[in-house]
Amino acid sequence: MNAAAAVLRRELRLALRSGGGAGLGVAFFLIVVVLVxxxxxxxxxxxxxxxxxxxxxxxxxxxxLSLDRLFQADAEDGALDILALSPLPLEALxxxxxxxxxxxxxxxxxxxxxxxxxxxxxxxxxxxxxxxxLAIGTPGLSxxxxxxxxxxxxxxxxxxxLSILVLPLYIPSLIFGTRIIARATEGADPLPxxxxxSGLSLGIIAAAPFAAAAALRVNLR
Amino acid sequence: MALRVIDLCCQRSGRxxxxxxxxxLADGEALILRGPxxxxxxxxxxxxxxxxxxxSGSAQxxxxxxxxxxxxxxxxIAYAGHLDAIKSQLTLRExxxxxxxxxxxxxxxxxxxxxxxxLEALTDRPAHACSAGQxxxxxxxxxxxxxxxxxxLDEPTVSLDAEATARFAALVRAHCAGxxxxxxxxxxxxxxxxxxxxxxxxxxxxAQTRDPFLVGSFG
Numbered sequence: 001m002n003a004a005a006a007v008l009r010r011e012l013r014l015a016l017r018s019g020g021g022a023g024l025g026v027a028f029f030l031i032v033v034v035l036v037x038x039x040x041x042x043x044x045x046x047x048x049x050x051x052x053x054x055x056x057x058x059x060x061x062x063x064x065l066s067l068d069r070l071f072q073a074d075a076e077d078g079a080l081d082i083l084a085l086s087p088l089p090l091e092a093l094x095x096x097x098x099x100x101x102x103x104x105x106x107x108x109x110x111x112x113x114x115x116x117x118x119x120x121x122x123x124x125x126x127x128x129x130x131x132x133x134l135a136i137g138t139p140g141l142s143x144x145x146x147x148x149x150x151x152x153x154x155x156x157x158x159x160x161x162l163s164i165l166v167l168p169l170y171i172p173s174l175i176f177g178t179r180i181i182a183r184a185t186e187g188a189d190p191l192p193x194x195x196x197x198s199g200l201s202l203g204i205i206a207a208a209p210f211a212a213a214a215a216l217r218v219n220l221r
Numbered sequence: 222m223a224l225r226v227i228d229l230c231c232q233r234s235g236r237x238x239x240x241x242x243x244x245x246l247a248d249g250e251a252l253i254l255r256g257p258x259x260x261x262x263x264x265x266x267x268x269x270x271x272x273x274x275x276x277s278g279s280a281q282x283x284x285x286x287x288x289x290x291x292x293x294x295x296x297x298i299a300y301a302g303h304l305d306a307i308k309s310q311l312t313l314r315e316x317x318x319x320x321x322x323x324x325x326x327x328x329x330x331x332x333x334x335x336x337x338x339x340l341e342a343l344t345d346r347p348a349h350a351c352s353a354g355q356x357x358x359x360x361x362x363x364x365x366x367x368x369x370x371x372x373x374l375d376e377p378t379v380s381l382d383a384e385a386t387a388r389f390a391a392l393v394r395a396h397c398a399g400x401x402x403x404x405x406x407x408x409x410x411x412x413x414x415x416x417x418x419x420x421x422x423x424x425x426x427x428a429q430t431r432d433p434f435l436v437g438s439f440g
Contacts (some may be wrong), residue, residue, distance in 0.1 A: 003325070006322030013315070017311075071261045077309075078303070078304025079307075083323070085272070086324060134312055220272055
C-alpha cells in the first residue's frame, strides 16, 4: 500500500514540476476548441450541433499529448528495470501511472469543458451530461493509452506511432461519449448511452493493466 | 553453494553472447567479472537479475531457481545497472525516499544510505543540479534500502572519485561480511582484497552459427 502511494505521489509530483507537462493537455484542449468557431463560423445552431464531437475529439487529442512519456521516461533512466524487480507488480504500476495520467490530464479537461461549451453554444440542458460523459470516458482513454505507451516504450520518437495505434481504439468511447451529449441536446434520454460508456470504461480499466504489463515485460528484454 | 550458475547461455538479438557459463559463489564472497567490452558482462548481470530471458542452462540462489519463481528471486537480488534510475526533477532525498517506499524501507534507512555515500549536504538539491558522480552515488545508495542476498552491479564505480570508490568498496566488504554476495562487472581495481576474478570469453566459433536460419548465409 505504501509502495502504491509512493508511486502515485511521485507521478503527480513529476507531472506538476517543471517539464512535467500537466498543464499542456488542458491548454491544448482550450486552444483547439476555441479555434472551432473561427473555422465553422459564428452560427449558434451549427456550433451547437458540432459541439459534442468537437469537445470529445479535442479531449482525445489532448489525452494523447503526454501519453508517450508515460513509461518512456522511466525506461530511459533505468527506473523501469528497478520497478520491474520491486515487490510492486507491474500491473499495479501500470494502473497507478494511468490513474496519475488521468488526474493530471483527464480531470482538468472535465473541469474545463463546461466553460468551453459556452463558446460552442451548447444548450444548457446538456451541461451536466457533458461533464458526466467526459468524467466517465476520460479514465478509459488514459488506461487504453497506457497499452499503447507500453507497446511503444522502446521506440525513439514513438509518440506519433502511439497516436496511430491508440486513436482508432478510442472510437467506441467517442461514439458513446458524443451520443450522451447529443441526445441530451435533442431532449432525448441520454442514460442508455451513459451506461454503455460506463461499461466500456470499466472494461478498459479492468483489462488494460494486464495488457500493458505484458507488453512492458516483452520490452524490458 | 549459495549461488550456482550452470551452463548458462544467453542471446542478444539471436546472437549468442554467453556460452555455457558456469560458476559458484559462496556466502560472503564477491566475484569480479572481467573481460573486454561486449563480451557479455552486462548480459550476465541482467539475466541473473531476471530481466533477460535465458536461452538454456539455469541458476540457483538459496534453493530458488531463476525464472521459476520471479517474485522469490527478486526478493534475493539487488541490481544496479549503467543507469542510476534517478529522476532529475526530484531532490536526492525524494528520489531515495521513493525507492525506499517501493522496497518497504524506512525513512531512517534513507538517511543512513545518504550518509553512507556522503550525500547529507545535498539531500534537498534537485538531481539535475548534481554531477554524474553524485548521481552514481545516489544510485548505489539504493542498494542499502533493502536487505538483499546478492548484489548485481554493472560497472558501479564509473564516474566515482577515489574517496567514493573507497566508501563503496567498504560497503561491499561489509555486505559480504554479513553473509551477502556480490557479482560486480568492472574494469578497475576496486580494492576488495579477497574478491576472485572471473574472466568472460567470447563464445566459440561453433556457437556462433547455432541459429538454423543464419547457418551458411554469411559465408
